[in-house]
Amino acid sequence: MAIEEQGPDETLDIPEQLPILPLINTVIFPQMVAPLQVLRQKSLACIDEAALHEHKLMVLVAQQSATDDEPTGGSLHAVGTVGSLLQMLKLPNGGARIIVRGIQRVRLTRIVQEEPYLVAQIEPLEEPDDDSLEVRALARTVVDLFQRMVSLVPNVPEEVKVIVMNITSPGRLADFVAANLSLETEEKQAVLAIPDARARLQRVVSLLNREVEVVELGSRIQSQVQDEVSKTQKEYYLREQMKAIQRELGQADDRSAEIEEMQERLAKAKLPEEAMKEANRELDRLKRIPPSSAEYSVARTYLEWMCELPWSAATDDNLDIERAARILDEDHHDLANVKNRILEYLAVRKLKPDSKGPILCFVGPPGVGKTSLGRSIARAIGRKFHRISLGGVRDEAEIRGHRRTYIGALPGRIIQGLRRVAFNNPVFMLDEVDKLGMDFRGDPSSALLEVLDPEQNSTFSDHYLDVPFDLSHVMFITTGNLLDPIPPPLRDRMEVIELPGYAEHDKMLIAKTYLVPRQIEQNGLTERTVAFKDDALHRIIREYTREAGVRNLERTIGSCCRKLAKAVASGKARKRTLGARQLPGLLGPPLFEHEAAERLKEPGVAIGLSWTASGGDILFIESTIMPGKGTLTLTGMLGDVIKESAHAALSYIRAHAADLGIDPDFFTSREIHIHFPAGAIPKDGPSAGVTIATSIVSLLTGKKVASDLAMTGEITLRGRVLPIGGIKEKVLAAHRVGLRRIVLPRRNAKDLADVPEEIRGELTFIPVTTLSQVFDAAFGRNDAPKGTSRAKRRGVTRKPATPRRAPKKAR
Amino acid sequence: MASEDDKFFGRLRLLERQLDKLATDFFFSESFLDTPHGSFWQPPTDVYETEGSVVVRLEAPGLDVKDILIVLRANALLVRAVRHDTTPHERKTYHQLEIRSGLFERVVSLPPNICHEEAEAKYADGFLLITVPKCDEARELRDPVQLRL
Numbered sequence: 001m002a003i004e005e006q007g008p009d010e011t012l013d014i015p016e017q018l019p020i021l022p023l024i025n026t027v028i029f030p031q032m033v034a035p036l037q038v039l040r041q042k043s044l045a046c047i048d049e050a051a052l053h054e055h056k057l058m059v060l061v062a063q064q065s066a067t068d069d070e071p072t073g074g075s076l077h078a079v080g081t082v083g084s085l086l087q088m089l090k091l092p093n094g095g096a097r098i099i100v101r102g103i104q105r106v107r108l109t110r111i112v113q114e115e116p117y118l119v120a121q122i123e124p125l126e127e128p129d130d131d132s133l134e135v136r137a138l139a140r141t142v143v144d145l146f147q148r149m150v151s152l153v154p155n156v157p158e159e160v161k162v163i164v165m166n167i168t169s170p171g172r173l174a175d176f177v178a179a180n181l182s183l184e185t186e187e188k189q190a191v192l193a194i195p196d197a198r199a200r201l202q203r204v205v206s207l208l209n210r211e212v213e214v215v216e217l218g219s220r221i222q223s224q225v226q227d228e229v230s231k232t233q234k235e236y237y238l239r240e241q242m243k244a245i246q247r248e249l250g251q252a253d254d255r256s257a258e259i260e261e262m263q264e265r266l267a268k269a270k271l272p273e274e275a276m277k278e279a280n281r282e283l284d285r286l287k288r289i290p291p292s293s294a295e296y297s298v299a300r301t302y303l304e305w306m307c308e309l310p311w312s313a314a315t316d317d318n319l320d321i322e323r324a325a326r327i328l329d330e331d332h333h334d335l336a337n338v339k340n341r342i343l344e345y346l347a348v349r350k351l352k353p354d355s356k357g358p359i360l361c362f363v364g365p366p367g368v369g370k371t372s373l374g375r376s377i378a379r380a381i382g383r384k385f386h387r388i389s390l391g392g393v394r395d396e397a398e399i400r401g402h403r404r405t406y407i408g409a410l411p412g413r414i415i416q417g418l419r420r421v422a423f424n425n426p427v428f429m430l431d432e433v434d435k436l437g438m439d440f441r442g443d444p445s446s447a448l449l450e451v452l453d454p455e456q457n458s459t460f461s462d463h464y465l466d467v468p469f470d471l472s473h474v475m476f477i478t479t480g481n482l483l484d485p486i487p488p489p490l491r492d493r494m495e496v497i498e499l500p501g502y503a504e505h506d507k508m509l510i511a512k513t514y515l516v517p518r519q520i521e522q523n524g525l526t527e528r529t530v531a532f533k534d535d536a537l538h539r540i541i542r543e544y545t546r547e548a549g550v551r552n553l554e555r556t557i558g559s560c561c562r563k564l565a566k567a568v569a570s571g572k573a574r575k576r577t578l579g580a581r582q583l584p585g586l587l588g589p590p591l592f593e594h595e596a597a598e599r600l601k602e603p604g605v606a607i608g609l610s611w612t613a614s615g616g617d618i619l620f621i622e623s624t625i626m627p628g629k630g631t632l633t634l635t636g637m638l639g640d641v642i643k644e645s646a647h648a649a650l651s652y653i654r655a656h657a658a659d660l661g662i663d664p665d666f667f668t669s670r671e672i673h674i675h676f677p678a679g680a681i682p683k684d685g686p687s688a689g690v691t692i693a694t695s696i697v698s699l700l701t702g703k704k705v706a707s708d709l710a711m712t713g714e715i716t717l718r719g720r721v722l723p724i725g726g727i728k729e730k731v732l733a734a735h736r737v738g739l740r741r742i743v744l745p746r747r748n749a750k751d752l753a754d755v756p757e758e759i760r761g762e763l764t765f766i767p768v769t770t771l772s773q774v775f776d777a778a779f780g781r782n783d784a785p786k787g788t789s790r791a792k793r794r795g796v797t798r799k800p801a802t803p804r805r806a807p808k809k810a811r
Numbered sequence: 812m813a814s815e816d817d818k819f820f821g822r823l824r825l826l827e828r829q830l831d832k833l834a835t836d837f838f839f840s841e842s843f844l845d846t847p848h849g850s851f852w853q854p855p856t857d858v859y860e861t862e863g864s865v866v867v868r869l870e871a872p873g874l875d876v877k878d879i880l881i882v883l884r885a886n887a888l889l890v891r892a893v894r895h896d897t898t899p900h901e902r903k904t905y906h907q908l909e910i911r912s913g914l915f916e917r918v919v920s921l922p923p924n925i926c927h928e929e930a931e932a933k934y935a936d937g938f939l940l941i942t943v944p945k946c947d948e949a950r951e952l953r954d955p956v957q958l959r960l
Contacts (some may be wrong), residue, residue, distance in 0.1 A: 051905045054896050055913060084851065088908040101851070 014104060015080055017061045019046040020111075020118040021083075021100075022071040028060040028081045029175035030102040039095040040069070046117040047088060047098060056085035059106060059120055062189050073111030073118065079125065079193040082106050105195060125195040127171050130155030138201040139170045145208040146177050152215045171197035174204045174659035181211050255291050259283065262300075265307040272311060275467040279306045294407075305465065310424040314473060316383035317425075319350045321780060330370055331376035333510045338362065338497050342377050345475075356454045357425070357475040361433065361491070363483050364499030367549020370479040371431060373499075377455070378427035381780060383475065386417040391432035399451065402465035411464040414451055414471070423474035433490075434480030445487050452476055452493045478563045501548025503732045503756060507541050508534070515554045523561040528575070530564050531558070535580040542736075543590030544583070549731075558587050604699035608691030609712040609734055609742075610683065611726030616733030618710060620677050621688065621695045628671020636676030639684025645715065646674055649693035652719055652771065653700070661777070662700045672696065687724035689715035690743065693771055694778045703779040710734040711743035711774060719771040727751035735759050743768055743777050844898050852894075852911030858919050864944045868900065872937025873897060881941060881958040883927050885951070888941060891916040923949035932958045 021036075021043055028034055038044055050058040061080030063071045106122040113119035137139040147161050160180070167173045178191040179202075187207060194200040266279050286299045318324070321343055328339045341360065348355050362370040371387065377383035393399070393413075402409035410416070417428060436445045450456050451471060461466035476492060480486060502510065516532050538558075545552040563586045564576050584590070600607075606617040632650055634643050650672065657664040674692060676683055688712040698705045712730055714722040723745040731752070734742050746767035752760060766777045852873035867888055879892040896912040921943065927950065930943040941958065 048904050051908055052900075052903065056908075084913070085908065086852070086911060088905055090906045 010059075012055060012103065012428060013105070014057065014122070014124060017112055017119055017121055018057055018082060019049045020059045020076070020108075020120050021046050021050075022076060022082075022118070023060055023062045024060075025066050025185050027062050027179075027185060027192050028083055028100060029179045029188075030081055031106055031172055031175065032179045033086070033099060033101045035097060035099050037097055040515060040551035042070075042117045044094075044096060047085060047096060049117060049242060050085050051088065053145075057082055057103070057286065058085065058100075059083070059108065059122060060102065060193075061108065061120075062185060066185075069119075072114065073108070073120070076108065077189050079107055079189070079194070081126075081192070082121075082122070103682060111387060127195055127197060130170065130197050130200070135198050135201065136172045138198065138205060138282040139173050140779045142173055142177055142201060142203055142208060145212055146180075147214045149208070149215050152212075152219045162312045169197075174200040177204050177208060178730065181207060183207060183211075221365045223396075234450045246368055252780065258300075261609035262286070262303050262307070266303070269307045269309070270312040271306065272470075275306065275311065275465075277466045277470075279303060282306075286371045298404060298409075302464075305415075305419070308419050308422075309415065309465075309469065310418055310422050310543065311469075313423050314425045315383050315423045317346075317349060318380075319346055321346050321350075324392065328376055331379075333513060334502075334506055335369070335373065339374060341495075342380065355470050358496050359452050359476045359478070359479045359623055361480065361486075361494035362499050363434075363480050363494045363496055365501050365548035366481060367547055367551030368501060369549070371429065371691075374427060374429040374477045374479070377475075377477070381427070381475075384421040384423050384426040385429070386421045386426050387429040387431060388413045388417055389431040389446075390444070391435040392437055393444050394437030394439045396444050398462070399444050399447035401462045402657070404464045404466070410449075411462045413463065414460070415462045415469065415691055420476075424470065425475070426670045427477060430476065430478040432480060433478040434482050434485040437739070439675060445490050449489055449493065451488065452478070454493075469726050494712060500548060500728055500754070503728075503759065504538075504541055505756065505758070506738060507550055507553060508537055510550050511529075511537050511541070511553060511557065515557050516551065519554065519558045519561045523558065523565045525561060525565055525568065529568055530561065530575070533577060533579045536578045536583060537561075539580040539583050539590075540587075543592055544587055546592045550795050556587065573614065600705050602700050603704050604695060606691045606695040606698060606705045607710045607739065608688045609710050611685075611687075611729050614727030616726065616731075618707045618733055618737055618739065619683070619691070621674065621691045622677065623672060623674040623692075623695045623699045625666075625670050625699055627669060629669070630667050631671050633671065633673040634675075635673070636678075636729075637680065637682045638676065639682065641686050642676075642684050642688055645689040646692050648715060648717055649689055649696060652693060652715065652717055653696050655717075656719070660697055660701065662697075666700055672699075686714035687726075689713060690721055690771065690774050691766075694774060697775060698778070701779070705778045707780060708739055709741045709743065711737040711778070713745040713748075713768065713774070715771060721768050721770060722773065723747040728754040728794055729764065731755050732759065735763060740764060741766060741777070743774055745769070794800055817818050851913035852879075852915050854915055856917055856919065860922075860945075865921055865925060867941040867943075869917065869924065869939040870937065871915070871939055874934065874939070876934055876960050879939065881932050881939075881959060881960075883930055883952070883956045885959060886921050886923055888921055888943070889916065889917045890939065890941075892895075908916070926950070927952050927956050930956070931960055932960050934960055 021038075022040075023036070026034070026036070038047060044134070046058055050056045059080045060083045063074045064075050064077060068075050081102040082104045083100040083102045085098055086101050088096055089098075090096045092096050105125040105127065106231070107125055108120045109123050110121045111118060112121050143164055148165050150160055164173070164176065165743055167176055174191065174197065178188055183191075191203055191207070194203060262283060266276070271279060275540075282299050282303055286296065286303065289296050289299070290735070325339065325343055328342065332339075341358075345358055362373065364370055374387065374700050375385050397412065399412045399414060401412035401415060411419075414428070418424060418426070419489050421444070430448070433448075436448075438445065450460060454472065457474075458469040460471045461468050483491065483496065511532075516537070520527060520530055537557075541553060547553070560578060560583075561769075567576065576584075604623045604625075606621050608621050610617050610619045632647065634646050653660065653662070653669055657666065672748060674695065676688075690711050693715060694705055694711060697703075712724055712727075712728075714724050716722060727744065727748050728751065730744075731742060732755070740762065741764045742764045746769045748766045749765070752765060766773075768777070820827045854869045856870075857866075857868040859866050859868075867890075869890060871892065871894065873894050875891050875895070878894075879890070891914070893914045893931075894912045922945070924946055925943045926946045927943070930941065933940045933942075
């Protein structure tokens with residue numbers, strides 16, 4: 001209306017030059033009012049200047065960098081807003097707070113003054129009126145989007161919506177929305193720099209779309225969280241209500257329900273009388289104490305244990321002896337004595353169902369299959385299997401549990417194991433029984449005495465349970481690598497079954513029947529793609545592994561399979577047959593070389609046999625004599641026993657010097673040194689006695705010892721040869737390196753039964769009872785066995801066999 | 812002495828808070844709405860009703876009567892005026908600046924049963940007082956009426 005256009009009006013004459021107020025992280029749009037904090041001296045000077053003039057005008061321009069403390073013309077954006085200073089307050093800290101209002105978009109054309117404040121030449125950016133349909137549509141989109149966003153954001157006054165609706169100018173709408181979005185300074189500046197309303201709206205629509213998406217996502221997350229919370233609240237409320245209803249109806253609360261349930265479970269568990277009495281006493285106590293007390297949960301946990309123990313649940317044994325034998329054979333090669341023992345047990349069970357479970361102890365080197373044998377036994381009889389490792393256990397409570405008085409008390413591992421298998425007649429394996437520890441917390445091996453005594457374990461009492469539990473149906477199997485560390489009382493309670501190391505041909509069979517198929521399968525190959533030649537397996541057994549068991553053998557076969565799998569998978573090979581020649585290519589150079597028998601070229605050297613945890617080996621014993629004062633020097637990391645047998649040997653020789661054809665005074669002005677090569681390996685035991693004696697006699701008489709002869713046996717001062725252990729391993733070692741005659745104590749001759757038939761056939765054994773028989777074998781009748789055994793020996797004496805050339809064994 | 816300072820700074824802090832509040836109030840007030848140049852400031856305005864009339868009272872000292880435009884519409888009253896900065900034009904530094912100058916425009920809505928023709932305006936002691944008598948029935952007002960002081 002015309003009348004309203006009249007009257008006072010101010011056409012703001014914007015001067016061509018105005019002071020600049022640089023803004024940090026802020027963009028002021030036209031028509032926007034904003035509070036600002038002013039701290040910089042130049043800016044304060046700018047405000048002071050602006051305040052002097054009628055309209056208090058200045059140019060508000062955003063800095064390009066927020067960290068720029070001394071902005072110059074170049075570091076400001078080119079487009080800013082002329083603003084008017086509405087209000088100002090100087091603060092005690094020297095700065096000022098101001099309120100400004102944007103008026104007009106301008107472009108800075110050049111800087112005309114730098115000090116004391118920046119002054120710019122400006123040029124207003126005209127905003128042409130644009131009322132096209134497109135602009136109107138854009139404006140409507142902006143309003144819609146903005147309102148949608150506002151409704152999603154909490155704490156925004158409703159008025160904002162109204163304000164947006166009331167803005168009629170599209171350009172100002174764009175400015176308003178841009179100013180009120182949480183945008184980066186750069187994005188806001190970009191909107192400010194667009195003079196054309198349509199383009200500005202377009203930019204704002206895209207920004208707004210993004211923001212709406214962000215806000216919607218945020219509110220979705222928020223509402224999800226809220227849903228969760230209100231769900232739990234609802235549940236809680238309902239539960240409380242249910243409790244109230246139950247109380248109203250006179251129904252029991254959940255505590256008495258719990259006690260009732262416990263009673264039922266106890267009845268189902270068929271506790272023996274004594275245990276039932278104890279459980280009932282505990283249940284009565286549970287009824288009296290409030291659920292919030294710590295005692296309550298102690299009593300409850302105890303009762304739960306009582307319910308869950310297999311007091312009377314037992315699996316039915318499968319007493320089919322043939323089936324059991326088949327299963328045992330499927331899983332393990334040989335080990336005949338163990339298998340027989342199991343079958344015997346089954347037979348006895350069949351005849352006398354209430355017979356007690358045996359307590360077996362498998363002793364043998366690592367990797368011979370002790371643990372897996374236990375598992376296989378359980379499978380053969382049809383019982384559950386449970387295994388615990390006693391290695392490093394040093395607390396008696398591990399076996400027998402803690403008293404209930406302790407917080408967090410638990411039964412021992414035996415009872416825990418029984419609860420887990422849920423039957424009272426499992427095969428219970430106690431691994432590494434030789435590695436039990438012992439310290440101030442008690443001696444677990446003593447606690448084991450009760451567990452492993454068939455006379456006592458029907459009333460085994462766990463500290464936690466405090467009532468006897470019958471362990472007599474459990475079949476206990478313990479395992480260990482060595483028998484010596486097991487305390488004698490414990491050893492006494494068990495039936496020891498030795499699992500000796502495997503001989504080479506056993507390993508060969510095991511590898512072919514079990515390990516190779518298993519590894520081929522595990523590595524995703526098939527028997528058609530990969531085949532191991534026998535010579536390859538031989539070489540792996542001899543040169544890449546040195547052990548009594550087959551663990552490393554399996555690992556090495558696995559390693560070959562993996563490498564072949566790689567070749568197959570990468571398409572380089574389709575079928576591979578692995579021979580001994582290819583092994584170094586796959587596995588690297590051989591890791592071990594067995595002490596090869598060499599021809600004894602000088603007197604003073606004899607070949608002994610030793611026993612190690614990884615099987616047997618041969619041992620050269622060298623002695624030498626030199627001027628000295630009658631001393632005996634022994635080297636090679638020797639233990640006391642072996643040193644003593646060296647002294648015994650020397651004393652015997654000195655005493656019988658004349659008989660042996662040695663100068664009786666040989667020792668007075670001489671010194672003898674005996675060395676056991678491989679000086680870094682500790683050696684001990686009496687079995688080297690005959691070898692030491694032979695070595696010294698050879699040295700003193702100057703006669704060479706036969707090169708094909710190995711010997712073992714303990715000696716006494718009277719020259720008797722006493723039996724020793726480890727015959728099987730020692731014989732296998734001698735056979736492996738190609739020695740074909742073996743001197744051994746006569747009383748050990750019976751142990752030869754353990755040596756496989758085919759190996760026995762290739763060897764000549766010389767059983768002895770006295771040292772002179774040993775010497776006869778070593779020197780006297782050096783050529784005696786020529787006729788018979790040499791033919792069998794295929795010339796090994798002349799041409800000592802290296803492992804590679806060892807004669808093939810019968811298979 | 813110290814307490815005097817405390818009082819002073821306390822007052823300063825209060826002022827700061829008021830400034831903040833003012834900024835927000837200003838932002839959400841109609842000042843952001845469309846006017847040719849937008850209002851630079853908003854004089855405090857009372858609107859009250861007596862038995863016989865509706866009274867609009869603006870606190871706006873320092874106006875020149877010729878710079879005031881008052882327009883009555885059917886159910887609204889518009890006041891637009893310009894206050895010039897009349898401080899002496901000399902070198903000075905502001906420590907506090909709150910008095911606004913420049914154009915302002917206020918629109919107040921009015922009830923329908925008023926006598927537009929008998930409205931009166933008066934400017935005295937820095938207050939602009941506009942009195943519009945009430946009548947019994949709503950009247951039609953086709954063209955806006957300008958009130959003269």
